Amino acid sequence: MKIQIIIGSVREGRRGKSIGEWAFHTAAARGDVQVELIDLKEWDLPMYDLAKPPILGQYEDPLQQRWADKIKEADGYLFISPEYNHSFTSALKNALDYLYEEWGRKPASFIGYGPTGGIRGIEQLRLVLIELKMAALGSALHLTKVHEKIVNNRFIASDHDTSSLNHALDDLLWWSRALSEAKKNQD
Incomplete structure (x- = not known):
């Protein structure tokens, strides 16, 4: 199973990149999952203003097609997002x-x-993902006082943080396998 870890913050001074790198290394060390770290800052997607709605699946914009090809590769996603004004980024x-x-x-x-x-932001993110026909899982890691856990741009996780991440990954992998198998049986 391939899981994409998507860093959802692009601003200067963000903490999400350090958290994303920690999550990536923690997941990769498990050995039971293929992971890829995707940083939205590196994708630099302009505000969506294309004429055709994406629901049609007809991508004339090369960047949109590259983004579609990249996202299609994954069996599941781990979104990393700070909370901005009771929402996600x-x-x-x-x-x-x-x-x-x-x-x-x-x-x-x-x-x-x-x-x-980030509880309120993640709750709003779940609503959007449901509209996209995704299975938004209940398991999540909610980090507080992150500024105290980042040293030299490296996230220093507690044992509880690592345990919670592994629990979320266990659920994500279970659902990834189940939904992948259901898709195969449907095709």
Whole structure:
């Protein structure tokens, strides 16, 4: 199973990249999953303003097609997002809005961070993912006081953080396998 870990913050001084790198290395060390780290800052998707809605699946824009090809590779996703004004980031919403079918019938879990662990932002993100026909899982990692856990741009996880991430990954892998198998049986 291939899981894409998507860093949903693009602003200067963001903490999501350090968290994403930690999640990537932790997941890769397990040996039971293929992982890829995707940084939305590197994709630099402009605000979605294309004429054709993505639900049609007809991508004339080369960047949109490359994004579709990349997202299609995964069996599941781990979204990393801070909470901004009780929601998730506009960069992540924009990246989701670029596509439709490529997201569908795949599971997603979350790492939220902020004063409340990103709980409110992740709840809103779940609503959007459901509309994209994704299985938004209940298991998630909610990090607080992240600024205290980043040293020299490296996230220093507690044992609880690592245990919670592994629990979320266990669920994500289970659902990835189940939905992948269901898709095969349906085709």
